[in-house]
Amino acid sequence: MEDMIKTLPMHTCSWLKGKMTMYKYQDFWVIKHLLEGGIRAQQNFKAEPSDVFLCSAPKTGTTWLKSLAFAIATREKFDESTTPLLTKLVHECVPFLERSEVEEHENNRKKLSLPLMATHLPYASLPESVLSSNCKIVYIYRNIKDVIVSQYHFMREALKLPMEDAPFEEAFEEFYQGVSGYGPYWDHVLGYWKASLERPDKILLLKYEDLKSEPKNNVKKLADFIGYPFSADEEKAGVVDNIIRFCGFENMSNLEVNKTGKPNGGMLENRLYYRKAKDGDWKNYFTDEMKEKIEKLTDEKFSETGLVLK
Ligand code: PAP
Numbered sequence: 357m358e359d360m361i362k363t364l365p366m367h368t369c370s371w372l373k374g375k376m377t378m379y380k381y382q383d384f385w386v387i388k389h390l391l392e393g394g395i396r397a398q399q400n401f402k403a404e405p406s407d408v409f410l411c412s413a414p415k416t417g418t419t420w421l422k423s424l425a426f427a428i429a430t431r432e433k434f435d436e437s438t439t440p441l442l443t444k445l446v447h448e449c450v451p452f453l454e455r456s457e458v459e460e461h462e463n464n465r466k467k468l469s470l471p472l473m474a475t476h477l478p479y480a481s482l483p484e485s486v487l488s489s490n491c492k493i494v495y496i497y498r499n500i501k502d503v504i505v506s507q508y509h510f511m512r513e514a515l516k517l518p519m520e521d522a523p524f525e526e527a528f529e530e531f532y533q534g535v536s537g538y539g540p541y542w543d544h545v546l547g548y549w550k551a552s553l554e555r556p557d558k559i560l561l562l563k564y565e566d567l568k569s570e571p572k573n574n575v576k577k578l579a580d581f582i583g584y585p586f587s588a589d590e591e592k593a594g595v596v597d598n599i600i601r602f603c604g605f606e607n608m609s610n611l612e613v614n615k616t617g618k619p620n621g622g623m624l625e626n627r628l629y630y631r632k633a634k635d636g637d638w639k640n641y642f643t644d645e646m647k648e649k650i651e652k653l654t655d656e657k658f659s660e661t662g663l664v665l666k
C-alpha cells in the first residue's frame with residue numbers, strides 16, 4: 357500500500373503552514389491515515405444486508421446524524437441517564453469505517469446488535485460489499501459555504517493554528533479548487549444524489565438545514581428508514597421530541613465528555629466536533645466576491661439536480 361500511495365498526486369495545504377498533506381485517490385482527496393483505512397476497508401470490509409451506513413462529506417452534519425441514529429436505534433436499551441452518548445464521543449459509539457478494524461465492527465454488531473456504521477468515502481469508493489449487500493445508506497449534506505467555514509476552523513484548530521496564521525482566503529481557494537477532505541465536495545454530493553435516484557428505497561438524502569428547520573419530520577423519516585420507526589404511543593409520550601432535544605447542539609455540546617474529552621486519548625479534542633452549528637456563519641468570513649464565485653460554480657454543477665447547496 358505504501359508504494360501505491362507514493363505514486364498518487366499529492367497536495368500540501370499552504371494555508372495550514374505545510375502541516376497537512378492530502379493524496380488524490382480514486383478522484384478524491386484524503387489524508388494518509390484515512391486513505392490507508394479506506395483502502396483496508398475496501399479490501400476487507402464485509403457488509404451485511406442489515407447494515408445501515410451513515411455517509412457524509414466532512415463537516416456536513418456527521419456528528420449530529422450519528423447521534424440521532426444511535427439514539428433512535430438504542431432507545432429500548434438505554435435511556436437518557438444510561439446512554440453511552442453521555443460518556444463517549446459519538447464517533448466512538450458508531451464505528452467509522454476508515455478507522456475501525458473489521459473485528460471492532462463485528463464486536464459492536466454482536467454487543468449492541470447495532471447496524472450502524474459511518475464513512476466519509478464517496479459513493480463510488482465504498483467497499484464493494486456495501487453495494488452488493490444492498491444495505492441502506494443515509495447521506496447528509498449541507499450548505500457549501502458553511503461547510504467551508506466549518507472545515508477551515510476544524511483543520512486550523514486540529515493543527516493548533518491561530519486564525520492570523522491560517523488565511524481564510526487560501527482555505528477558500530483550495531476548497532474551491534476541489535481540494536478538501538474527501539472532496540471535491542460537489543462530486544461527493546452528486547455521487548450519493550445520483551445513487552439515490554437509482555436506488556431510492558436504499559438511499560435516503562437528508563439536508564442539514566432541513567433537519568434544523570423541520571426536525572420532527574426528518575427524525576421520523578430517519579427512524580422509519582433505518583428500521584426503527586416510532587410508534588404512535590412513543591410519539592404521544594414525547595420520545596421523538598426527547599431524542600431531538602437530547603441530540604441537539606445545545607445539549608450535546610454541553611456534555612462534559614464533549615467539552616473536555618479526547619477519544620481514546622487521541623490528538624483531537626472532542627469539542628472540535630461542536631463549534632457553533634449556526635446556519636449562515638459563512639457571512640462572517642466570505643467577501644461578496646467569494647460568495648459569487650462559489651455560488652456560480654455550485655449553480656453550474658447542480659443546475660440539473662434540484663439540490664440547493666448554497
Ligand atoms: P465531522 O465530519 O468531522 O464528523 P461534522 O459533524 O460533519 O464533522 O460537522 C461538524 C459541524 O456540525 C460543526 O459545524 P460548525 O463548524 O458550523 O459549528 C458542528 O458545530 C456541527 N454540529 C455538531 N453537532 C451538532 C448538532 N447536534 N446539531 C447541529 N449541528 C451540530
